[in-house]
Amino acid sequence: MLKVIAWGFIFLSFFVSAKDYSKLYEKLDKSVVIIYSDTEQVRAQNNELVSFTSSSLGTGTLINSEGLILTAAHVVNSADELTVEVQGKGQFKAKVLSSYQAADIALIKLITNESDFPAIKIANSEKTKIGEEVFVIGTPYGLSHTLTVGHLSGRRTQKGLGKGEIEFLQTDAAINQGNSGGPLFNSKGELIGVVSYIETQSGGNEGLGFAASSNMVKRILIEQPTIWFGLEFTVLPTGVAKALNVPQKSGLLIEKVAKQSFADKVGLKGGVLEAEIEGQQMILGGDILLAVGDIYITGDASNYLSMANYLKNVEKGKRISFKILRNGHIIELSAEKPNLKIKLI
Template sequence: MLRTVKHLSVAITFAIGALLPTRALMAQDYEVERAVPQSNAQVQLSYAPLVSRAAPAVVNIYTKKVVRSRRSALFDDPLFQRFFGDQFSFGMPEERVRGSLGSGVIVRPNGVIVTNHHVIEGADEIQVVLADRREYEATIVLDDPRTDLAILRIDVGDEQLASLAIADSDNVLVGDIVLAIGNPFGIGQTVTGGIVSATARTQQGISDFGFFIQTDAAVNPGNSGGALVGMSGDLLGINTAIYSRTGASNGIGFAVPANMVKSVLRAALNEGQLVRPWLGVNGQSVTGDLASSLGLDRAGGVLIDSVFAGSPASLAEIRPGDVIMAVGGREVIDEPGLNFRIATMEPGEEVTLAVLSDGFIQERTVTLALPPEEPKRNITVLDGRHPFQGVKVANLSPRFNDELQVDPFLKGVIVLEVDRRTPAGRYQFLSPGDILLGINGNRIDYVADIDAALEEDAERYIYQIRRRGQQQECMIIPNRSFRCRQ
């Protein structure tokens, strides 16, 4: 048995290698020729021409947010202020303006700017300051927390601003020289240099589509949303986060790859709504233990647990138990890497997958599609003389599930909101995220099933829900009692 597994591992490794591009081929395809300096004159070359080209396209972003707190008039007394200052903030309503700063990159000459979601999150005012110190009010075109990216626009009339072209971030290699341009600590535009330390960092917990370029170029607070620029002068990524215990740079910075920026920008400028294509699978990253049982000699790939009927993966005859090893010739290390590859593509695009199936590596061509919205979401606020009055519910579907960031295969009726002024809100017998399964012996598959199940002024209501993966049965006796059991 061990011999068979060993031989299968070798065969699979060679097969995967044949389907994936070699590092040498990737370097040859890259538009910049890499070479070790051959003379002292080459070592003394300056980045100044590159900076003068890229820096005008990097902007500073200042945001203002009105924060409401409660404050007692007592605390405005001069004597009280003398001893206690402004450390108390309760009592009467008070409004304060909180400011924050970050950076952004002009990617279209007509004033389209890319920055981070967390830079502008919750802002009431967004001010953009160009490299030449001109100031503009910005509006949000698209804000996507899942990628931590946001698209802004400023009105510059007919003027054409300096902008950065967006590179193919798949061509970035470890060891490439990069520059980080931004506004650290609000001191003004600053350029730092370093190399690419890694190209496919996942599991950082920064965003849902965690797949980052890692660099040792100094990145500090305020650099968020700024440019990571390659030696071609094009945008390789948007600086997003640092790994630090103190808040200062430790030489480990993360940037959202330019290919993800392209997909968000495309949605912002064309559709105005970001709906990503899907493959229609649920899976798990292949760990070392799983790799051994699958006949692989190393961890890597995504083991498919389930396939949605009629999805692109289903039509390509991908089955549970298969392992996706590569997408479009790019090796897939784990599930976040697979999600990233699919998310950066367009609906209708054909892509070749390298799939380990029945012990052999096979090529499968998949035509990506938008996740379906079937059934329609039918968002409804329940009404009537029953305890469920004021509860907002909707039908689940792969597309709506993607918006809600829940399991794409989850079906049924989900609770979206619960009005606090209603019995459901006061007694908390329903919570956002609950899945309604049945009411008074009636199965609930769709929102339309609820009206038939909710008899008004009934003596008791027995209902079933799924909450955080656990099924519960609950009973409500109006105005008397409420209890649940698993």
């Protein structure tokens, strides 16, 4: 009998301590948006160029009343057109302002004159401790505004390219396809992360989800906003570079350029022909980037760090030059570095 009473107290204490997120959900969900991404592809088929559009969706969070939205870079980075659905307000076109692929974070803005969107402040992610409850609101498999709950399981850091450390928050809250770019909240309803990816062997959630920390997001996208290049590319190994008559040991094969991106303003061109070379899938026919400024592509990790530092140190308004190989000829293109100023208020 005493054992039964003891177990009763254990279960009672569990249910008493379990947090009810219904009020927080009702308050915060208004700021969570669905992002529809359309990407135009051009391919060479039967001696003709055929155009088609691929679509995907992700999630985002409104962070100011004028329509600034945090999301994941892979949701929007190569998109030609973005449509955002805001609860109670309808759909809006949007544009990418800043993106940093290494940390999988991006900042986009609704194209509208409205200034009364329900926004959430970015919190200090350091204040949430490992073991605390966290929750996610997103669009897993297209099921919009779904809430999942878990714990902050760990913090994972790695070196970034000219942007300091990259920090991801690990969580066992269920994350699946469609959650990308959505908010990670602590138990107080504070925004502490942007959902990025999962580690999985089955293709679904296995309790290993990762979100870019809010402190890193503020540093990279708000305080020192990064250029949105809007590129998909392949780093050419030495053997492949030689086969493509590249006049150096490596280069970046440009496969896709998003409309209105910085790469589009520069004049870079993507490829059209799907191919497999030495077991590697790539899209041929586009430009091959040889150098950014005076930094030539070598394929080494240190090379990309030098390139990132160069781009970071170019003054706003100054021209950035790009040396490319196009149709067997080396040409040089350039464009002014964007003058990005991000204001949350």
